[in-house]
Amino acid sequence: MAEDLFLQEIINITLLSLRVSGTAVLMGALIGIPVGTYLGFRQFKGKKTMMRLVDIMLKSIVNTFMGLPPVAVGLVVYLLLTTSGPLGWLGLLYTPAAMVITQLIMVIPIIIGVTMSAVGSVEKSIKEKALSLGATENQAAWLVLREARVGVLTSIIVAFGAAISEVGGIMISGGNIRWLTRTLTTAIVVETELGNFNMALTLGAILLSIAFVINLALTILQLKGSRR
Amino acid sequence: MIALEVINLSKEYSGRLVLKNVTFNVREGEFFVIVGPNGSGKTTLLRILDLLEDPTSGKVFFDGEEVDYSKDRVALRRKIGMVFQQTLLFDMSVYDNVAYPLKIRGALTKVDIEQRVMRMLEDVELLGFEQKNALTLSGGEAQRVALAQALVTEPSFLLLDEPTANLDPKNVSIVEGVLSRLNRENKTTIIMTTHNMFQVERLAQRVAILNEGEIKTIGAFRDVFGYQSPLAW
Ligand SMILES: Nc1ncnc2c1ncn2[C@@H]1O[C@H](COP(=O)(O)OP(=O)(O)OP(=O)(O)O)[C@@H](O)[C@H]1O
Ligand SMILES: [Mg+2]
Numbered sequence: 192m193a194e195d196l197f198l199q200e201i202i203n204i205t206l207l208s209l210r211v212s213g214t215a216v217l218m219g220a221l222i223g224i225p226v227g228t229y230l231g232f233r234q235f236k237g238k239k240t241m242m243r244l245v246d247i248m249l250k251s252i253v254n255t256f257m258g259l260p261p262v263a264v265g266l267v268v269y270l271l272l273t274t275s276g277p278l279g280w281l282g283l284l285y286t287p288a289a290m291v292i293t294q295l296i297m298v299i300p301i302i303i304g305v306t307m308s309a310v311g312s313v314e315k316s317i318k319e320k321a322l323s324l325g326a327t328e329n330q331a332a333w334l335v336l337r338e339a340r341v342g343v344l345t346s347i348i349v350a351f352g353a354a355i356s357e358v359g360g361i362m363i364s365g366g367n368i369r370w371l372t373r374t375l376t377t378a379i380v381v382e383t384e385l386g387n388f389n390m391a392l393t394l395g396a397i398l399l400s401i402a403f404v405i406n407l408a409l410t411i412l413q414l415k416g417s418r419r
Numbered sequence: 420m421i422a423l424e425v426i427n428l429s430k431e432y433s434g435r436l437v438l439k440n441v442t443f444n445v446r447e448g449e450f451f452v453i454v455g456p457n458g459s460g461k462t463t464l465l466r467i468l469d470l471l472e473d474p475t476s477g478k479v480f481f482d483g484e485e486v487d488y489s490k491d492r493v494a495l496r497r498k499i500g501m502v503f504q505q506t507l508l509f510d511m512s513v514y515d516n517v518a519y520p521l522k523i524r525g526a527l528t529k530v531d532i533e534q535r536v537m538r539m540l541e542d543v544e545l546l547g548f549e550q551k552n553a554l555t556l557s558g559g560e561a562q563r564v565a566l567a568q569a570l571v572t573e574p575s576f577l578l579l580d581e582p583t584a585n586l587d588p589k590n591v592s593i594v595e596g597v598l599s600r601l602n603r604e605n606k607t608t609i610i611m612t613t614h615n616m617f618q619v620e621r622l623a624q625r626v627a628i629l630n631e632g633e634i635k636t637i638g639a640f641r642d643v644f645g646y647q648s649p650l651a652w
Contacts, residue, residue, distance in 0.1 A: 319471050320507050324520040324568060325497040334519075338510055 197390070200370070205397055208374040211287055211361070212354035215294035216302075220347050223299050227306025227346070228336050232318075253307065256300035261293070265360030268293045272364065285366035290374070293360040298350040305349060309342020310335055341412055348412070352405045356398065375401075421483070422447040422608045423468070423576065428477030430463055430632075437463050439632040441477070448606035450598075452619050455629035461612040462504055464629070465578045468610065469501040481576065497524065500569035504580040504612075506561045508553035508568075513545065516553045517567045524572065539567045542597050559590040566594060570601065577601070579611040583618065595622060616644075 230253065233246055270276050272284040272292075283289045313335045321331040336343065358376035365372035367381060375398045382391040423445040430438040438460045445451045453461055466472040468479065473488040480486070481495060508516050517536045521527055527535070540546050543563040548556070553564055566582060579598070583591045599622060601607045613619060619626050620640050627637040636643050 314507070316503075316505070316507050317509070320503065320509075321519075321523075322496065323469055323471060323499075323501045323503075324523070325493065325572065326523050327493050330523045334509065 201390075201393060201397070203370060204373055204375055204378050204394065207287065207372070208355060208376070209401075211290045211374060212294060212351055215291045215354050216298055216347060216351045218291070218295050219298035219302050219350055223302030223346070223350075224306050224336075224343060227303040227343075228310050228332060230303065231307040231310025231339075232332050232335060250307065253300055253304050257304040259297055259300060260359070261297055261357045261361075262359035262363065264296050265293050265363030268296065268360070268364040284364065285368060285372060287365070287372060290361040290365040290372060293364045294354045294357060297357065297360060298354055301350045301353060302346045305346030306339070306343050309339040309346065312342070313338045341415070344412055345409060348405055348409050352402065355401055355405075420447045421445070422449070422481070423610070424478075424480040424483075425468075426478045426480075428464070428467065428479065429475050430460070430467060430472070431475040437632050438467075438474075441629075441632070441634055443627055443634060443637055445608055445610060447608055448602065450602050450609045450622055450624045451611070452623035452626045453610065453612045453629055454614065454616075454619060454626060455612075459629045460632040461629055462580055465501065465580050465610070465612065468576075469499055469578055470496050497572070498574055499576045499578060500572065500574035501578040502562075502565050502569045502580060502582045504584070506558070506565050508556070508561055508564055510552070510554055512549060513540070513551050513553050513556070513564055514549040516564055517571055520568060520572045535571055536567075539571045542570075543567045544593050559586050562586060563590065563594065566597065570597070573605065573607075575608060577607050577609045577611075579609065581612055581614065583613070583615065591618075598622065 230246075230249060268289060269284065271278045272281065272289055273279055274284070283292070317338055318331050318335055321334045322328075326334065356376060358380060361367075361372070361374060362377050362380070365374070365377065367373050367377040373381070375394050379391050379394050379398070382388075382394065421444045425441055425443050428438055428441040429436060441460075441464060443451075453464070455461055463472065467474050470486065470488070470492045478485055481498070486492070486495065509519065511519075514536060517539055518532050521532045521535060537546070537549075540549065543566055545560065545563055545567070548560065548564075553561065556564065562582065562585065569577065577598075582598075583594050586594065595618070598609065598611075602609055611622070623640055625638060626640055626643050628635040628643065
């Protein structure tokens, strides 16, 4: 019976982790890839000095936010969602949704940043070639994105890796409630504190396996993507 | 009938004039060749004609219509094919590379596209290469794919920037064969640059000499080069 519960809790925790980080990354990709493509693509235009300045500012901001401390994000989300906060009426604090929001804020800059540099490093001549063959601006942008696909995929995997191993942010906004908002990372923290090393080590092994799979995918991608 | 008219075209790069009052006409269906030493402005001129670069001053007319370089130029560009000096193909199969210009126009069915692409690959003698990734091709093969990309849409104007540099004699003759047939049968107006004087003699109806951004002479090969042996170049 106790064995059963042990297993059940581990499955519950693992699935919640995958679901929260997966949802955050999926939503982050839907926002981050178009924005990153736009920003990466823009540098081809930069003729006017003013536009170039705006461009540099935007890109520096994105790069700064790529290294956002998760704890700080968690705190901001907490303050927004807490009962007396501006979005308190949504009643989302200490729910998986709050954790998704936290990780979403974290992964969007990562996805934008990596996509942006992948798109930006596709040769300018690829875009010109597409235009010369009769592509519209949008068709040319799509082609550049396609040429940058390895980098774009990388951004998603890197973002997922960051999200699944993040602990500070979801601890604050999710509250680490057993069976409800307890994820692999937050569970490891609390089980270690309680001296349940059996549980903590099992969860740690699962987290490590996920990290390994992510890195395996990244390595394969990089090996495959070195044609040009 | 005049198909292309270039009037007083100049181009400046950071204060340096690389094209100076370039003026010439090309007749419909003519094979027009531009020769000139490295850095004389050939590529710059072709890039302006392909609407990739804006001229600093001067006018360009295609089929009697002046090009407005400040406007969206997709429609006009779709009548012009260009083979670049630096071959650059997309990271996809040879087939998809050649089909790309047809796909983005969205006017043909899949079956029609396939028919055209295969015919084009046959012309450049690359049948059997369809499924190969274009980035794994040899230089000569890649250059022929680039030619197929530019020709598959049957453009009215064809701009060729040293299309046979880096090719062996066999490949040169394949490319030249395709070009002369195209010029003869489709009446495609062709503007080509080259350093190969034999090629000028074989293909050109008229030739222009560009030097330091200025057109020095224009005329038939015999008139331009007189008794001077082509070997002297
Ligand atoms: N984007 C650019 N910015 C600045 N200078 C340029 C640019 N493009 C070309 N130039 C200069 O313009 C001049 C003409 O270059 P262009 O490429 O048109 O010569 P070309 O006749 O095609 O030479 P080649 O036979 O070597 O291909 C060169 O001096 C070159 O350095
Ligand atoms: Mg050149």
